Amino acid sequence: MKATSPYMQDLTRGIIKENPVFIALLGMCPTLGVTAFIVNGVGMGLAATAVLIASNLVISLLRNFIPPQVRIPCFIVIIATFVTIIEMVLQAFQPVLYEALGVFVPLIVVNCIILGRAEAFASKRPVIRSLLDGIGMGIGFTLALFILAAVREILGHGTILGPDPDSAIHLFGANFEPMALFAQPAGAFIALGLLLAIVNLLFKRFNIN
C-alpha cells in the first residue's frame, strides 16, 4: 500500500479498513433496527455522524481538562447532549424522519461507535485528527447503513426512496411481490450476514489488512 499522511489515514480508516459496522461490528442495534428503508438508514447514519463529529471534536478539545477518573461520565454527558440536540432539531425540522427513526434517535447515546471513538481515539489525539476520524467513521457507518438498507428495501419492498408513496419508485412494477422477510427484523440479520460474508471475501481477494 502506498504511504499516506496520518491525516488521510484518519479520514479513510473508518470508511473501509475499520468500517464500524462491517469490520468492527459496532452499533448493531440501529443498524438492524432502522434499515428497512434507505431514507431511514441514511438519516440514522447522518444523525449519528453529526453526533460523532461533534463529540469527537469536543472530547478532543477537553482531553487535557477532563481527569481520567471521570472521563466516561463526562463523555456520556457530552454525547447525550449532542444526541438530545439532534433529536430536538430533527423533531422541529425533519418530523417525518424523526417519526421513522423513533426510539433509535435517543438510543444514539449508547451507540458504541461513538463512545468507542471517544475513548479509543478522540481522548488521546489532537483536534484536527479527531475531527477527521469522526468524519471518516461517520461516513463508514452511513455507507454501511446505506448498503444494508438498499438491499433490504429493494428485496423487502421492491422500492427505492420509500416509504413515502410520493417519492417511492417501484423498481419492478406494481405487481411485484416483494420478499417481505427482508423488511422484517429477521431479514436484517440475514442481509447483514450475507453482506459480512461478501465484505470478508473481498478483503481476502484484494488482500486488504
Place this chain on the structure above:
Amino acid sequence: MRNIIKLSVTLAVVGIISAALLTGVYNVTAPIIAERQEAEYRQALELYFPGFASYDSEEIGDDYFDLIYDGSDELIGIMGTIEQQGYDGTITYNLAMDDSGSIIGVRVVSHSETPGIGDVITTEVFQEQFFGKNYEDPIVAGDDVNAITGATVSSSAMINSIRRVSGVVAENFLGVESVAIDISEVPDGTYQGSAPGLGGELTVEVEVSDGVIVSIEVIEHNETPTYFIEAYPFIPEQIIAEQHFDIDTQTGATISSEAIIEAVQNALREALGIEVGEEPEEEPVDINISEIPDGIYVGSGEGFYGPITVEVEVAGGQIVSIVITGQDETPEYFRESNPLIPERIIEEQSLDIDTSTGATFSAKGIVQAVLNALDSESGGED
C-alpha cells in the same frame, strides 16, 4: 481531597455547560415543534370533520376534548386528546367521534412502544376496527375488537382507554344519561361484576353494608401474577378507603388496576339497576296473559353466565307454574331469584315486576325467559 474537588468540579462544569446548551436549543426548537403539532392537529380535524369551522375546548379529568362546530354552530363531532399509560411510557392519541358518538378516527400523536411490536397501535389495521363503534358497543378485546398477539399490553391499553373515553364523551357531551354510581344508594348485599383485564375477564365480589363498600375481592382473573400483585390488594384498599373510584391507577399494573375499578363499578351498577353493556333496556312488553291458550310453553332468557330456560304452564288464562329447566348462574346468587321471581310473576300475573334482588341479572333473565315463552305463543311466529 483536592482530587475529589477537582473531579466534582469537572463533572459539574460539563453538566452545567451541557444544560445551558440544551436550554438554548430547546428554546429555539420548542415553538417550532409546538406549531407543527398544532398544524398537524388542525389538519386531522379538517380530515375527520370536513365542515369544521370552530371548536371549544373542555377538560374532563385528565382528558382534553374539543367540541367541533360547523359554520352554523352545530355540533358535528368531538375530538379527544387522551394520555394513556402503555407498555413503555405514555401513549398520546386523538379519538375523533361524530355527533352520535361513533368513532370515526384514531390518531396516535406520540408513543414510545417497542418498535416492531407495540407500535402496531399506529397501524390502520388496528385502528380501523374501532371505526363505527360507539358508547353502546362493548369495545372489549376478543369481543368486537381484537388485541394484537405479541403486543397485548399496548393494544389492550388502547382498547380499554377507547372504551372509557367513548363512555366519558357519551355522558358529558351527548346527553346520555349519566351512569354515576351513588354508593350510598346501594342496598346492603354482596354483588359480582366483571370487566376485561389484560388476560381476559376479571370478576370481583363487592360487599356493601350501610351504603359503604366494606370489602372487595377479586374472585376470578387471568392477569400476569407478577404484575397483578401491584394492583391487588392495593386498588381495592384504595377504593374502600376513599369510597369513590377516582383513584390513582399509576401502579406497575395500570390495566389490571383499571379493570378492577371497572369491575367494581359494574357490580354496583348492576346492584343499582343501571344497565351495563350495550343493549338499552327494552320496555317489557306486557302481554295479555288471559288470551294465551292453556298449555306448557318453553322459552329462554339471558342470565349472567348464559341462557336461562323456563317451562311456563298456563291454565284458564293464568300462569299457574314456572319451572326453571336450565341455568348456569352462580348458585348462591341464583337462590336470591329463584323461586322468588317466579312466585312474584305468578302472584301478580304480570311480567312488570320488581327484579331488584341480590341477583338482578338472573332475575331479569327469568323474566325475559317467561316473556319469551309466552310471547312466542301470543305473538305468533317470533
